[in-house]
Amino acid sequence: MRTPFLPITALIVLLAGCMPPQTPFYWGDYSVSLYNYKKTPDDKTFAEHKQSLIVIITESPNKPLPVPPGIYAEYGYMLILEGKEQEGLEYMDKEVTLYPESRIFVERLKRAFKKGDES
Amino acid sequence: MKKPLTIILALGGIFAGCTQHVTKHEFAPNMYEERPIAILVLPPINKSTAADAKEYYTTTVAEPLTNMGYYVFPMEVVNEVLKQEGLFDTETMFNVPPGKFKEYFGADAVMYVTILEWNTQYLVTSGSVNVKIASELRSTTTGEVLWFYDDRVSVSTTGETGGATGLAGLLVQAVTTAIKTAATDYVPLARQANAKILLALPYGKYNKEYDKDRQMKIEKKKQIGPKEEE
Numbered sequence: 618m619r620t621p622f623l624p625i626t627a628l629i630v631l632l633a634g635c636m637p638p639q640t641p642f643y644w645g646d647y648s649v650s651l652y653n654y655k656k657t658p659d660d661k662t663f664a665e666h667k668q669s670l671i672v673i674i675t676e677s678p679n680k681p682l683p684v685p686p687g688i689y690a691e692y693g694y695m696l697i698l699e700g701k702e703q704e705g706l707e708y709m710d711k712e713v714t715l716y717p718e719s720r721i722f723v724e725r726l727k728r729a730f731k732k733g734d735e736s
Numbered sequence: 737m738k739k740p741l742t743i744i745l746a747l748g749g750i751f752a753g754c755t756q757h758v759t760k761h762e763f764a765p766n767m768y769e770e771r772p773i774a775i776l777v778l779p780p781i782n783k784s785t786a787a788d789a790k791e792y793y794t795t796t797v798a799e800p801l802t803n804m805g806y807y808v809f810p811m812e813v814v815n816e817v818l819k820q821e822g823l824f825d826t827e828t829m830f831n832v833p834p835g836k837f838k839e840y841f842g843a844d845a846v847m848y849v850t851i852l853e854w855n856t857q858y859l860v861t862s863g864s865v866n867v868k869i870a871s872e873l874r875s876t877t878t879g880e881v882l883w884f885y886d887d888r889v890s891v892s893t894t895g896e897t898g899g900a901t902g903l904a905g906l907l908v909q910a911v912t913t914a915i916k917t918a919a920t921d922y923v924p925l926a927r928q929a930n931a932k933i934l935l936a937l938p939y940g941k942y943n944k945e946y947d948k949d950r951q952m953k954i955e956k957k958k959q960i961g962p963k964e965e966e
Binding site: 640641642644647648651652655656685686687688690691694716718719720721722725726729 | 794
């Protein structure tokens with residue numbers, strides 16, 4: 618009974634060495650749902666892509682990992698497209714809080730939406 | 737006197753076939769000097785024959801690039817802003833001084849992507865699906881090229897003969913090749929090409945390997961991005 622134990626341990630150690638290093642972000646089904654949306658842009662694929670953003674936002678803290686760059690901003694943008702402007706802008710602000718390097722970009726976006734409202 | 741020349745020629749031939757390796761720091765010293773954080777990926781220039789390549793390719797960049805440790809502006813939203821600025825045409829965008837993207841977006845660097853191949857080679861009984869991408873990163877502070885790389889991913893779609901031999905086998909193979917070639921999706925290949933290209937990029941601050949990869953060996957590449965055509 619002792620001999621098989623060692624190879625198994627060795628195998629586990631080897632496999633652990635082969636495991637891909639953990640990435641700094643969790644992206645869920647992002648690229649798949651975005652691809653589907655681009656391929657067939659309709660209400661269904663829009664909702665599915667929005668859903669994968671929600672999953673990334675809710676699952677990341679459980680990993681525990683920060684929400685990836687751009688996700689809050691993209692989700693906020695989708696909310697604004699749906700007419701939920703106030704909620705959308707709140708997510709834009711979350712992007713800046715988490716990633717200060719997005720500030721200039723988000724401010725420009727907000728100005729663009731305000732302009733859109735006036736016209 | 738003839739023999740040494742032959743040997744030298746043969747050696748030259750062998751070396752030309754070899755790939756040269758360099759460290760990331762030797763390949764892209766300015767990346768370690770400037771340390772860009774926020775990268776703006778512009779819509780790619782499509783030099784392939786596939787009209788939809790540009791749109792599909794953009795769905796594959798943000799994930800690997802952020803995982804390398806960079807802040808990547810959300811490309812779906814960026815495209816909207818670019819349109820509002822009258823900059824939807826990729827060719828026009830290449831003539832915009834990189835400094836403008838610092839002003840508009842707060843980007844430290846701009847990534848220019850060229851799709852060189854996005855095609856299917858199909859020769860009756862054998863086939864392959866190919867994707868070739870070249871990327872180039874330029875500083876929005878100096879306008880200089882900070883890094884560039886390219887790679888090609890190819891998958892054979894040659895069908896099976898199903899055990900049949902002779903003409904029957906060839907016919908079966910022709911049919912299965914046609915089916916496989918039509919069904920192979922480009923997007924997974926584009927993801928693979930990105931993964932190979934971006935591993936040659938120095939890690940950014942959101943990756944634990946940040947600044948620890950100076951001595952990492954990568955294959956040396958020649959610049960084939962958009963700049964050579966200017």
